Amino acid sequence: MNERLVTLPRILAAMLLIAAVIGFGFYANNYLLQAGTTLAMSIVLCLAWNIVGGYMGYPSFATAAFFGLGAYIGGIVQNYDLPLALAWIVAAAGGAVFAALLGSILLGLRGHYFAIGTIAVVEVMREVANNWEGLTGGAIGMNLPILVGSPRAVGIFFYLAMWALVLITFVLTAMIVNSKFGFGLRCIRQNESAASMVGIDVFKFKVKAFIISGLIVAAAGAVYASMVAFIEPKDVFNVLMSIEVPVMVMLGAAGTVLGPLVGAVIYVLLKELVWVNFINFHSAILGIIIITVIYAVPKGILREFQSRLRSILTARPLNFRKS
């Protein structure tokens, strides 16, 4: 906490990284562009989950609920012939409002009950989207206007939009972590009653974190919806997404700034490499990844790597202390 957040090497590294990402977008072929956009979306969702699930320690499975909500709000607004940017902003605002409502109901629950409640929300939202045909088009799905321009230019546009969202979310996370608010969230994770006793307005903090997370996920959902130009309830309200995202974060390291990034990159790479060869065993492979992560790297690759590095650097013969 005492180190300065913004240092020259960090600025240089960030600028290099941004330049590399933009450059990749213009030179990559269509497949890589698509994969790069998926990766960016995964990173955004992971960073957003990390605020509630990682720092605050509330195991939320509501990711798909906000994602689907954002996708549908964005879709509905766009279908009124309103501009793209407005659709995304409305979707983000909708996500925030929904998060405020849902958060003030569900965040009173702890542990199992919170987890069950968030999953139930995804189920309810999917069924509502399935059955409210007048608004959502029902199970048939909803078409969105396709952007004018060559497919390649449109692809690059969404690639950059998704990565811009990554940048915003990443900076936001870094700011939260180094603020009083972030400190409060970590206190809540460690001991909620104690946090309340030292004067943290626990409920307000929790709802605030939930709103930030929901806003980001809904925005990502809206960008996704405009990109694929067709959404259906079982695609955007997919419980699998609610599970995949925390697994990615865990793979990296929950409750760190870089963990979600590392986890998402490794996970998406694994998926892209393995998926294409075993298309029929899609969910089995996901299952194997989950099982491996929990048994082999429960604290995340980043922490594993750091502790290895530290033990090499300090050159102790044996490390009996468990971190």
Place this chain on the structure above:
Amino acid sequence: MLAQYIANGLLIGSLYACLAVGFSLIYGVLSIINVMHGTFVVLGAYITIYCSQYLGISPLIAALIGCAIMFVFGYLTQRFLINEVVAAPIFISFTLTFGFDLLLNNAMIHAFTATPRSLLLDYGSITVAGISLSVARLGAMVLALVLTGVLYWLLRHSQMGRAIIAVRMDRHAATLLGIRVPQVYAITFGIGTLMAAAAGGAMALVFPITPLLSGTFLGKSFVICVLGGLGSVPGALVGGFALGLLESFGAVAFGAQWSATVGFALMIVVLVLRPSGLVGRKGFE
């Protein structure tokens, strides 16, 4: 007409109670949300269907064979795979069982295909006081209720049952009293799996079964347990009947496509207003 809806609701409700009681037991004793539960139900149903179709034995005996096989399966699963994460935070055990469920379900779809299979029983139906009841449904109801009752009795009166309840109340004190907690965990998980298989066997008497139903079964177990109160046999019974009646009447009031949503929505309401469930209190009895 009203009586018919109530009768249908109670018939399906008893199946639901049986469906949820194993899930509830595992939750209560191990503090684990077992995502594999729905898949266990489907496996139990398939064993029943295959045994009775290819070996030509009565579906009732086939269901009991399914229970026995699944007990062993559940015992070994807990002993060698789940026991590692019993003490871990809820998020870890939930995600791990989810991973196993994806694996199992994918394997099942490959082995059995997604085509619905059913027993094709035609025992006819009987009419009591203007209410028509299919015999197969009645049989399923009896099977489900008897097994749930046996479980309740065993928990109260057998030595293993008392040990299970002791572990549920306080695992550290139970260890001090000489109860082998890992053994109790494994047996509890086995019993939970057995009850899932029993529910599957009973379901197979009534509905066509496909591996794709496992998510539905899991969702219903969630709703039932929260409605009645997580972790108790009477809770599962109350929740099961409540959901059965709710779906029966909800289908009339809102249309059949909303019945699952009504269940989940009610669950969120109960979760917020009365987290311990309609009849919930602490302790597994």
